[in-house]
Amino acid sequence: MKKIIFIFIIITILISPIFSEKTENNEFDEFDPKARVKIIDKPQDEGTHVYVEFKPLNKPDEVKYYLLEVYNKKADSEELVSSFKIENKGKSLRFSSTLEDSTYSPWPKSRTALIKAYSSNKKGEKLNQFVSKTMKTNYSWFNINKLSAFLGVVIFLILVYIFIKKARTGTKFFIRKIPGLDAVDSAVGRATEMGKPIYYVPGIGTTSQIATLASLNILAPITRKVAKFSTPLKVPNRDPVVMSIAQDVVQEAYMAEGRPDLFDSNDVFFLTRQQFAFAGSVSGLFKREKPGAVFLLGKFYAESLIFAETANDVGAIQIAGTDSVSQIPFFIAACDYTLIGEELFAASGYLSRDPLIVGTTKAQDYLKALLIILLFIGIILNIFDIDIITDYILQR
């Protein structure tokens, strides 16, 4: 029953443009003094935008100036919305106008545009009205131009739903081995042998960035590994909200391993919001505490090299991963193991085997496969000058 309602709603949204009112008066009209005026409704909007094309047909020495006014015609009143002074250079001009602020109405609505044109003088005074034209605008609930985004999201959601359901019922999904993750065990072991703490920097991003969320997902299984060896784990943070989530993650991971005594909230701490102040203080911490292993996973900007070089200097083993294209080269050059881009997101599924994450990773993979196939087909079709894919599906 739910599925039927869902499908019904989608179909209604898709075909709603058919039920909106047709535009009238969408052709050129001619007036005297002569001008050609056309009102164009902006397609796929909420009914508030119009374009007006105005071409003066009189010579400049007959009528030098015009005044064009756009009104929002309501049932009982006409509200002046825009007024344009035009100098007659014989050229056709196009004006855009918003009939009403869309926040006045909570849903799309058809408005009526009224155009009046006057011959005018240099001061812009109204001399002689010679144009009066109205048009009702079209509105749509659904912007057809964004259809590809809608379909992409719907397909992805269906895939995510299917794969998470399967993963929860115990189906084993394959994620290929990601080099660098096998090193996590040896990194933790090395730090334990040296009797040094482990540092985990979840990047300098906020919770609205995916890399930060992926990093916090990886923090849980790493904390569980660390809990087995009772090695001190420290998590410096740049964002207070990320720190709150990291504290919860670390505490729950310690509890899951049966070692709630190991959790100290001072070990997951906030330093500062300033990017380079954070970099400076973390570098100072590395130099003083000389960690055995450093994890740099998450969103990094320019301070990434400072972290990597300082950790290298103190002799720590570094495992880094980020989706910032500009910082990956630094991590590759300076760190022992690097997770490039999407490997960071897949790593959280690989390490934890959490059905949610594994299911999402598989759904991402299938969507990627679909996009690769679409791209391939698009390239082949484009060679034969067939542009269905570029014009309708992968729109610019």
Place this chain on the structure above:
Amino acid sequence: MADKNENKQKDKWYVKIMSIKKPYVYLGMFLVVIIPFLANLQIKTYETELVGQVYNKIEKIHEYNINHPDKKKGVLIGFDYGPSTTPECDPIAYSVFRHLFLRDIPIVVWAPYGPYLELADSRLNRIAKEYKANYGKDYAFMGLAYPATAYMVSTSSDLRPVFNTDYYGNDVYDLKILDRFNNYDNFGLVVSISGTAMPEYWLRYANSLYDQEVSVGTTAVNAAKFYPYANSGQFTGMIAGLKGAAEYEQKVTRLEKEIVGKDVKSYLRNLYTEANREKFNKEYFNPNFNEGAIRTAMLRRHQAGRGMSSQFGAHIYVIILIIIGNIGYFFKRKAEKDRTKRRRGV
């Protein structure tokens, strides 16, 4: 025997060149950067297509404004950089502002984070002072636009209600420039001068949702990330790093000499007289150019160009170091392989 071998290895030239102490490398870098800088060397730089696209777009807006004086288009500047990236972004900001003021294009500026506000205020007014721009008529600084995405989306209809006041506390409905320049329909271009990933947000919310053309002036760190967008046409050109800033500076300096005359110093000296000084509100800038201020203004016009000479030295230095390091590494590995072969042979 093993010790003797080790000592022999240490004397080899390829081991020596790979173990140059770090302080000497840093000292070399310091000298190579500081000497061209202090000698005030300027290198002319070749101009690339991406920077040209930004310049040409602003010129097109200027042509459009001349042909349609009642339907002028303005430019919205996202001042998206802070004190930590001023060496690269300041020259970009100065040249873009200079270009816009020279061409009388109305400018609206906002900044998405607190620490950027004072920087934006000082940079904007510094350049406005050089072209006798009137605050409220020729340019406006809206202040803090946090969270930036809400403001980018609101500008599709009207940015005034979300700001309430500008940076200086003036009511938004009192500023004449905002009567017209308050939504994307009347902005011909958005320029995001940034040291972070903010231009991606401009792309997502201004360009993809509302088809607004966006250009970017960015630090070199982010330039590599934005190249795919610049190549696909989503960004209308890109000014990348100090090199991009130097190119843009060159273009704008040429333009300035055409418009203002070859002697920019005397233009600045004669800009403010006793007669016209009262017209300018001293809250924004002090309408007076003394010799020190003129010297600084002239130096600022070549800030990126002077930096490029040091860049050139630094890049050559690092290339030489990389080649030396690779040669040393190659011979070291070769020697190790030979030793292993000899040991196996014995």
Place this chain on the structure above:
Amino acid sequence: MEAISILFWPTIAVLLSVAIYTFLWKDNMVYKIAEHIFMGVSVGYSIAYSYHKILVPKLWVPVKRFLSQGNYILAIYFILGGLIGLLYISRFTDKTSWLSRYPIAITVGFYAGFRIVPVWMTMVSKQLNATIKDPTGSPLLNGKLFEAFFNNPTWGNFINAINGPLIVVGVLLVLIYFFFSFSNDNFVVKISRKPALVILMLGFGGAFGYTFMARISLFIGRMNFIFSEWPELIKSTLGG
């Protein structure tokens, strides 16, 4: 007196810059002092501007305005938003820290949904479109450019001709590299691994070179301040 105040703070800035650079030698007391000053000042500054630039103008002023205009519904929206934001402070006690999950959930959930269409359009749709056709509308796999090269074999024509195919092949190979569902023994994955890595490393090498320029620019900026702006300040304040 005024002259000293103009000169004093930039001089402190110069000393702090030099103190940070001593880190290149080794971690020392001077660096630690500068680092702690930086951190402390940045936190204090954040608190001050959060109040003056965010709380007051973006919450207090609009609420006052809406209440004075009689627009009570909008005022309530703002006040509700402020109260939900205040729930973040509940983290300070263990008993009430669960309340902070509400604002976190609202912001994370809202941003995740809000970004779907813009991110799809910007990063997927338009980028894949640009892999098939360039901004001027001509295809990337352009036979005409190859013809032009064969007719007039110059370096520039060669680069123009090979640019498009390189981008197309590179995009396809790297997309396959990041495909996690095939095992490492799969034929397609094995064949594409090395070329994809070469393309990735070439790209990263280019990005690395660019960021090197950025670092040097920051160093030049500091040198400009220490050797150019600061002496100018000394000259102008103490000299005249």
